[in-house]
Amino acid sequence: EIVLTQSPGTLSLSPGERATLSCRASQSVSSNYLAWYQQKPGQAPRLLIYGASSRATGIPDRFSGSGSGTDFTLTISRLEPEDFAVYYCQQYGSSSYTFGQGTKLEIK
Amino acid sequence: QVQLVQSGAEVKKPGASVKVSCKASGYTFTGYYMHWVRQAPGQGLEWMGRINPNSGGTNYAQKFQGRVTMTRDTSISTAYMELSSLRSDDTAVYYCARLGGSRDYWGQGTLVTVSS
Numbered sequence: 001e002i003v004l005t006q007s008p009g010t011l012s013l014s015p016g017e018r019a020t021l022s023c024r025a026s027q028s029v030s031s032n033y034l035a036w037y038q039q040k041p042g043q044a045p046r047l048l049i050y051g052a053s054s055r056a057t058g059i060p061d062r063f064s065g066s067g068s069g070t071d072f073t074l075t076i077s078r079l080e081p082e083d084f085a086v087y088y089c090q091q092y093g094s095s096s097y098t099f100g101q102g103t104k105l106e107i108k
Numbered sequence: 109q110v111q112l113v114q115s116g117a118e119v120k121k122p123g124a125s126v127k128v129s130c131k132a133s134g135y136t137f138t139g140y141y142m143h144w145v146r147q148a149p150g151q152g153l154e155w156m157g158r159i160n161p162n163s164g165g166t167n168y169a170q171k172f173q174g175r176v177t178m179t180r181d182t183s184i185s186t187a188y189m190e191l192s193s194l195r196s197d198d199t200a201v202y203y204c205a206r207l208g209g210s211r212d213y214w215g216q217g218t219l220v221t222v223s224s
Contacts, residue, residue: 044217
């Protein structure tokens with residue numbers, strides 16, 4: 001089973017700043033089958049990025065994903081107030097999917 | 109439009125089983141895997157497994173092997189997740205989800221509380 005480790009655990013930033021979130025896999029994620037999700041309290045997760053770098057339907061272009069192999073990054077270029085939430089990476093390169101433990105993005 | 113509607117909240121005693129349903133509409137039920145993901149209070153997301161509604165084939169996370177059973181009824185476009193030998197740490201919101209591609213869809217979640 002592939003283990004995903006996200007860092008940092010909590011990220012404190014202000015609106016307008018740039019956010020960089022990291023996700024490291026315990027082994028290579030095949031075909032870059034890596035996704036990023038956003039979750040707000042009381043809501044189901046929302047897909048942001050799939051295939052490591054493709055934006056999901058309806059996702060603003062301030063969200064971008066990059067990386068390959070075992071190291072992946074989610075970047076939010078200019079934080080909007082609605083972006084403060086918890087973010088999870090997920091790998092789906094095998095018949096067993098896994099999520100990272102999450103990064104909480106909070107307002108500084 | 110795609111909708112996944114789950115059954116209501118459940119309260120169970122330790123050692124019991126729970127079966128959660130997920131009724132799909134707005135798309136061809138047999139065309140997409142159905143996944144189950146859970147989230148304990150204040151905790152992260154945990155993938156439990158998936159079912160191929162067309163064949164009935166399943167893949168379960170190693171952690172739940174032997175304790176989880178995923179089934180489907182194609183005549184009513186409904187997927188089921190049954191978890192047995194419940195413990196207090198199984199208390200969580202359980203989601204069904206259609207994952208994959210450029211868009212995903214999630215049910216509203218079902219709170220399962222395990223308490224004596």
